Amino acid sequence: MKTNDLREKSVEELQAILDETQLNQFRLRMAKATGQLGKTHEVQVARKTVARVKTLLTEKQGNGQ
Template sequence: MKTKDLREKSVEELKAVLDETQLNQFRLRMAKATGQLGKTHEVPVTRKTIARIKTLLTEKEGNGQ
């Protein structure tokens, strides 16, 4: 997901997207561990998306100061 799209979301929406993305990351890790993961590039992409969302949450909540 692009940062531009994420910036348009509210804090509640970002938290929902974060939960969904973390669940997806868990599924990817389990698929990798069992040898069923075909698209290995999705693991780092998902990790970076989670980092983007957490950064935006920090900015929007005002905890970055």
């Protein structure tokens, strides 16, 4: 998901996306560990998406400083 699309979302929507993405990331890691994942780059994409959403949540919540 692109950052510009995520910026338009509310904090509640971002939190829901974060939960969904973290669950997907966990499933991808388990599939990779058991050798069932063919596209291993998806783990890195999921990790970067989680980081992107967390960054936007911090910005929107005003916890930067």
